[in-house]
Amino acid sequence: MGSTSILLRISEDDKAKIKAAADVVGTTITGFVREAALKRVARTAMPNDGVRSSMPAWFRTMCAAAAQGGSTGYDAAGYKLAASLAASPPNTIDGDDWQREIRRLKEEILAEGDREGVWTWMQYHYPKLMDLVPPRRKEQLIDGVIRADQNGEF
Numbered sequence: 001m002g003s004t005s006i007l008l009r010i011s012e013d014d015k016a017k018i019k020a021a022a023d024v025v026g027t028t029i030t031g032f033v034r035e036a037a038l039k040r041v042a043r044t045a046m047p048n049d050g051v052r053s054s055m056p057a058w059f060r061t062m063c064a065a066a067a068q069g070g071s072t073g074y075d076a077a078g079y080k081l082a083a084s085l086a087a088s089p090p091n092t093i094d095g096d097d098w099q100r101e102i103r104r105l106k107e108e109i110l111a112e113g114d115r116e117g118v119w120t121w122m123q124y125h126y127p128k129l130m131d132l133v134p135p136r137r138k139e140q141l142i143d144g145v146i147r148a149d150q151n152g153e154f
Contacts, residue, residue, distance in 0.1 A: 008033070015029070018032060018033065039094060056128065056129060058080070059077055059080075059081060059129050059132065060129075060132060062076060062077040062080065063077055063132040063133060066137070066140075067134070073137075073140050074133055074137045074138075074140035074141045074144065075140045075141065075143045075144035075147070076144060077133075077141060077144060078140065078141035078142060078143065078144025078145045078147075078148070079144035079145070079147055079148045079153070080144075080148075081122075081126070081129070081141075081144075081145070082144065082145040082148035082149065082153060082154050083148050083153035083154055084154075085102050085105075085154045086099075086102060086154055090125055090126065093125075101121075101125065102154065104121075105118070105121050106149060106154070109121055110145075110146065110149050115139070115142050115146075118142045118145050118146070119138055119141075119142055122141070122145070
């Protein structure tokens with residue numbers, strides 16, 4: 001298979017950052033950029049593997065039950081979502097970055113008791129799921145996330 005070229009226009013500052021990162025991992029700028037681009041292609045083209053599609057299904061079910069006054073509320077949905085974070089990263093982030101984000105949630109946001117920060121984090125990473133939580137019930141979901149953290153679930 002032949003190869004082709006791609007011209008990429010970036011600032012000198014961005015080029016220096018990419019060069020420094022490439023040096024750290026022991027590759028060329030071209031190799032570094034190619035690998036990063038192909039990782040993104042793989043994530044974008046990722047098949048629906050069941051893990052990612054099942055999480056919204058069970059979350060949707062739990063929210064529907066909570067909305068109808070079922071025996072479990074939005075706190076249970078928040079608890080289960082938090083407990084499944086490590087196994088269910090969004091399609092838009094790779095494993096290492098996702099682990100860093102989970103650590104940030106635990107060590108910075110939850111450790112500081114930043115309830116609004118928990119909600120903002122969940123909205124950023126799971127916007128469609130958070131759309132299922134009525135604004136007046138978001139505190140219940142946050143309670144579930146906090147309880148899961150306190151119980152060592154993630």
